[in-house]
Amino acid sequence: MYSVPFPLSPSLWSATASAPPATGKLEHNLHTDVIVIGGGYAGLSTALHLAQRGISVALFEAREIGFGASGRNGGQVIPGLKYDPDDLLKKFGNERGARLIDFAGKTADSVFDLINTHKMDVPHVRHGWIQGAHSDAALKLANQRAEQWARTGAAVRYLDKSQTQALLGTERYLGGWVDERAGAVQPLSYVRGLAKAAIDAGAKVFTDSPVQSLSSQAGKWTAHLGSGVKATADRVVMCTNAYGADLLPELKTTIIDANTFQVATPPLPEEIRRTILPQGHVCSDTRNLLLYFRLDHMGRLLMGGRGPFREPKGPEDWAHLERVLKKMFPQAASQPIDFRWCGRVAVTRDYLPHIHEPAPGLLIDIGCMGRGVGLQTSMGRALATYVATGNADVLPFEPRPIKSFPLYGLRRIYVNAVVTWYRLNDGGL
Ligand SMILES: Cc1cc2nc3c(=O)[nH]c(=O)nc-3n(C[C@H](O)[C@H](O)[C@H](O)COP(=O)(O)OP(=O)(O)OC[C@H]3O[C@@H](n4cnc5c(N)ncnc54)[C@H](O)[C@@H]3O)c2cc1C
Known part of the structure; x- marks a missing residue:
């Protein structure tokens, strides 16, 4: 069951954003090459870059475009990751570390390039x-x-x-x-701009369309959308981040x-x-x-x-x-x-986005720390390139097994303790 507790409106962004492209529910069964789940930066960037390669793609968003973090954030477009360049080299080794530094250093470029290329109606500086x-x-x-x-x-x-x-x-x-x-950027205008660009490139974008469950048989995936309507595809890319708790319960325990x-x-x-x-x-x-x-x-x-x-x-x-x-x-x-x-x-436990591929044809991107405007835009492009080419070297992070947070059930107690500790150590304001 899909559930979300807090509405998008009213935020500064919903009050001032450019209009979204016209979208609606999926009414009839559909077959496509790739199903993307989640209408935030990651999902829409994946859909846009797949469509630009001539791959047929249908994106399903449970509520409205940008309903998740992509329509609510601070709009700061900051390159880099939680880790500094030397830490990345130490953690990932010289070769992957260097690639990661290059990837992370260009994430802001990817946003401003897309805004300019697609002439998006997005206030930006x-x-x-x-x-x-x-x-x-x-x-x-x-x-x-x-x-x-x-x-x-x-x-x-x-x-x-x-x-x-x-x-x-x-x-x-x-x-x-x-x-x-x-x-x-105006973050909601930007995610709406991505949706428009994806649709213009040929992607099908459906809103008010929560994927209730996923199943696979004989190498094909089916997304069940409620009322008996379903979509089938060879591949699924799941970009539901902090808003996708219930679709894959084991994923929820990794964040x-x-x-x-x-x-x-x-x-x-x-x-x-x-x-x-x-x-x-x-x-x-x-x-x-x-x-x-x-x-x-x-x-x-x-x-x-x-x-x-x-x-x-x-x-x-x-x-x-x-x-x-x-x-x-x-x-x-x-x-x-x-x-x-x-x-x-x-x-996530290491403050980095995680890529999972728990079954053939199912790709997951999760982890949305404070640099997601650029990072998830760039992740979407990398996921699309991987799906199109099969070359895992284009992914900034290697796919890894799904692994729960230790003592996940006690997370509220744990988080409250950490927050109290941080407040004491951060100094007053
Ligand atoms: C308040 C706030 C401030 C932030 N400030 C900044 C900032 O200034 N700069 C920065 O770079 N980053 C910032 N971030 C982080 C950034 O917003 C996120 O990293 C980024 O938006 C994540 O994008 P996403 O596409 O991965 O996920 P999301 O934008 O969260 O999209 C996930 C989407 O999946 C949909 N979904 C979930 N389940 C289903 C389902 N079953 N079927 C269909 N759809 C489903 C949801 O409705 C949602 O729209 C901030 C985040 C927040 C919350």
Whole structure:
């Protein structure tokens, strides 16, 4: 049974996005080469790149395009992974590690290239991302991180305290580094743009079409869509991430699905706006429970960060973020909050996306940490290339067996303990 607790609306993005392409339910049985499940960046990028290769593809989204994290996120388009280049070489070896550094370094390019190539109606900027350091230890790491990426030829640089404070418009950070490859998009407009591009390329995109179950027989896969309607295909690519809990129960135990929360002010008056992120950067910080903030294309200030593990009950669940926003940017303290919303990320045990291939013809991409705008767009292209060519070397990560989180049943207790520990160690705000 498919179930989702929290509606997409009203978020800042649903209130300001460009219109979605016309889509609807699958009404009759269908046969196609590839079925893609999930209408977020990963699924739509897979469908687009398959269709561009002339492969017939049908994508099923349970609710609406961008209903999951892709329509709710902060819209920061940041290259890289949780691990720094030297860590990737150590963890994956010289050859795969180098390929991974190359892949991760280009994930933001993939987003801006698609927006430009398909002339998507997506407000976007590319003025760079700043990672603000909240402690001396984090500042040291930020310095090393900038150094490592600079060695790969990336446009990055270390920022001292006064440079950071001037570029962010807050005195809360001790320094940081800037990655000029990064930028921002209206995330829901972008995922809708991907859907339109996929449809234009020949993909069939169905919404309001939850896949209830999957079965396979004699090398063919069947997706059962309810009311007796089904789709059959040679291959299935599953991109349901933190929103696909019930389709493959064993998959659910490989992630911790946690909410992250956001608030947004109205467009700021010009005299305040020019004091915050005056050069158009976006920012997230080095805290374990990280804070992320930016201005949108209308000059609204957005602040994102942790929230309760459970689904929100009311505006009080965003109160801590509103406090943070006021402390961080006292110049905007009198601004009201126009939008409060949240979405689920799928945290894996190593903070990397995982690819699984549990049966011939079934490919799964799961794991949606805070860099998914670029990462899942690029993952989709890699999955499509793999399906089309059969060459596993094009995948950034090797397919691996499905493996549960240890003590999955106790995850709420575990997460609450970790969050408390992080809050104590992250320092106050
Ligand atoms: C609040 C928030 C802020 C974030 N901020 C940023 C950021 O600033 N920058 C960044 O890079 N990343 C950010 N992320 C992460 C990023 O949004 C995700 O990594 C990315 O959107 C994941 O895309 P996806 O396509 O893998 O999954 P999703 O977008 O979650 O898509 C999965 C889709 O599958 C559908 N689905 C599930 N089950 C079924 C089924 N049975 N049948 C059919 N459809 C099904 C769901 O309805 C959903 O639409 C943020 C995430 C959140 C939640």
